[in-house]
Amino acid sequence: MVSRLEERSLAELRRSVAGGVLGPTDSGYDGARRCFNALVDRRPAVIVRCLDAGDVATAFDFARSRGLEVAVRGAGHNPAGHCVLEGGLVIDLSLMRRVHVSRDARIARAGGGATWLDFDSATQAFGLVTPGGVVGSTGVAGLTFGGGIGHLTAQHGLTCDNLVAAELVTPDGAVVRTGGDDDDLVWGLRGGGGNFGVATWLELRLHPLERVVGGRLVYAGSGVSEALRRFREVVARAPRDLSCQAVLIVDDALQPVLSIAPCYTGSDADPRDLRELRSAPGLVDDSLRLHSFLGQQHVSSSSYGEDRNYWKSHFVRELTDELIDELLGRLASLGQPPGELLIESLHGAPRDRDGNDGALGFRDAAFNISAMAIWQDEALDMPYIGWARETAAAIEPWAVSGGYVNYMQADEPIDRVRAAFGAEAFERLQALKRRFDPDNVLHRNQNIPPGERSPAGSSGPLGSRG
Numbered sequence: 063m064v065s066r067l068e069e070r071s072l073a074e075l076r077r078s079v080a081g082g083v084l085g086p087t088d089s090g091y092d093g094a095r096r097c098f099n100a101l102v103d104r105r106p107a108v109i110v111r112c113l114d115a116g117d118v119a120t121a122f123d124f125a126r127s128r129g130l131e132v133a134v135r136g137a138g139h140n141p142a143g144h145c146v147l148e149g150g151l152v153i154d155l156s157l158m159r160r161v162h163v164s165r166d167a168r169i170a171r172a173g174g175g176a177t178w179l180d181f182d183s184a185t186q187a188f189g190l191v192t193p194g195g196v197v198g199s200t201g202v203a204g205l206t207f208g209g210g211i212g213h214l215t216a217q218h219g220l221t222c223d224n225l226v227a228a229e230l231v232t233p234d235g236a237v238v239r240t241g242g243d244d245d246d247l248v249w250g251l252r253g254g255g256g257n258f259g260v261a262t263w264l265e266l267r268l269h270p271l272e273r274v275v276g277g278r279l280v281y282a283g284s285g286v287s288e289a290l291r292r293f294r295e296v297v298a299r300a301p302r303d304l305s306c307q308a309v310l311i312v313d314d315a316l317q318p319v320l321s322i323a324p325c326y327t328g329s330d331a332d333p334r335d336l337r338e339l340r341s342a343p344g345l346v347d348d349s350l351r352l353h354s355f356l357g358q359q360h361v362s363s364s365s366y367g368e369d370r371n372y373w374k375s376h377f378v379r380e381l382t383d384e385l386i387d388e389l390l391g392r393l394a395s396l397g398q399p400p401g402e403l404l405i406e407s408l409h410g411a412p413r414d415r416d417g418n419d420g421a422l423g424f425r426d427a428a429f430n431i432s433a434m435a436i437w438q439d440e441a442l443d444m445p446y447i448g449w450a451r452e453t454a455a456a457i458e459p460w461a462v463s464g465g466y467v468n469y470m471q472a473d474e475p476i477d478r479v480r481a482a483f484g485a486e487a488f489e490r491l492q493a494l495k496r497r498f499d500p501d502n503v504l505h506r507n508q509n510i511p512p513g514e515r516s517p518a519g520s521s522g523p524l525g526s527r528g
């Protein structure tokens with residue numbers, strides 16, 4: 063419960079923001095504090111639902127003056143639950159979801175709280191897309207700033223490769239606009255997460271696309287292992303018109319089931335790559351068809367706030383036979399369905415970029431493999447979390463760089479965050495952090511601590527804020 067003094071403070075805050083303010087006794091508070099991961103159950107002192115940059119600055123100011131810790135909420139999907147905190151202030155962007163499309167410039171400007179469903183619906187009205195996430199309720203800003211792997215990765219790169227500009231409110235209340243490929247902040251936002259400020263909008267480059275061949279191919283029984291090898295062979299040819307993800311689960315009898323989600327955008331009526339996937343052994347369901355891109359965005363869905371989740375991922379340079387056997391073995395090791403193993407192929411357009419284009423450091427990886435423990439019973443927390451950790455440890459011998467920041471839990475050590483970028487990029491990110499958030503107000507994220515200030519007491523080698 064908030065105290066009387068806090069009630070007065072909340073009333074004052076309510077008068078100062080154009081959006082809304084939710085305290086623990088307000089209706090809507092419980093819904094607003096819920097995040098995707100039911101493992102995270104926290105009660106903030108106040109949630110500020112911002113409408114514009116002014117509201118974000120007011121929220122920062124209020125938090126500073128009351129000594130409150132800050133969390134930032136886009137669409138609440140980060141599995142670490144960084145968007146909510148115990149006793150502090152949440153800057154909630156869920157009212158800022160407008161997406162404006164400039165058809166001729168092929169740019170979309172998305173509000174800081176827009177979801178992929180908001181974004182795709184707006185851009186598809188003009189027959190345009192950017193490569194985003196595969197679940198419509200995920201946040202555009204959160205996903206973009208951590209990288210962004212999805213149905214169009216092979217064709218158009220990571221989502222952050224398509225980020226061209228953003229407006230941020232920094233913790234001291236300043237509004238910073240940025241843009242252009244030579245801009246250091248844009249470089250940092252391409253992978254560096256929400257470390258530098260709260261984005262009130264971001265702009266993404268668009269590409270023409272209306273229809274794709276997509277859906278799912280499901281394999282069961284003894285064919286699964288061979289089908290996974292076929293997936294590996296197809297993506298090894300690095301087709302530019304086919305993005306492809308694979309998911310391994312087990313059925314109730316603990317037998318492996320493989321689900322492959324291709325997204326083909328070429329013009330061939332009977333493409334060789336899809337033919338080969340379809341002819342792999344063990345195919346039990348084939349829902350591939352020509353449909354709209356919005357249809358493809360409904361191939362994957364997810365519950366919100368119902369399941370407990372613990373994810374741990376590794377980028378790998380290859381999917382060897384030994385690794386495939388290891389993955390299949392790990393699926394049954396819990397003795398009950400553990401959740402899933404997600405294998406995202408990174409072939410194609412992501413390779414066109416390098417460390418000069420963005421902060422993230424996994425351009426050399428062939429796949430991102432994630433052990434995603436998913437369960438509901440609180441009593442099973444330890445075995446499920448243990449399964450994800452042990453499975454990730456089993457993948458580690460094949461790993462390159464750190465894990466994928468978008469899938470990291472809050473307990474990842476800083477070394478893994480640093481490794482996700484590489485030492486040089488991490489130092490450059492730290493210099494940006496010193497420039498935009500020197501007190502590390504924004505630390506509820508895959509954190510880039512500001513590190514040591516330069517001896518002269520300046521804000522670092524990058525000079526003053528631009």
Ligand SMILES: Cc1cc2nc3c(=O)[nH]c(=O)nc-3n(C[C@H](O)[C@H](O)[C@H](O)COP(=O)(O)OP(=O)(O)OC[C@H]3O[C@@H](n4cnc5c(N)ncnc54)[C@H](O)[C@@H]3O)c2cc1C
Binds near residue numbers: 138141145210212
């Ligand atoms: C069901 C599900 C599906 C997913 N699918 C994909 C996928 O296909 N591809 C992929 O790459 N990732 C995917 N992810 C991971 C997802 O991209 C990250 O977890 C991302 O952080 C989610 O952003 P959000 O706004 O939804 O989450 P939130 O929890 O609200 O935000 C996470 C963090 O992002 C930062 N942030 C969010 N918005 C802003 C903003 N406007 N300004 C500054 N910082 C901000 C903040 O640090 C915040 O704490 C998925 C996650 C889930 C749960």
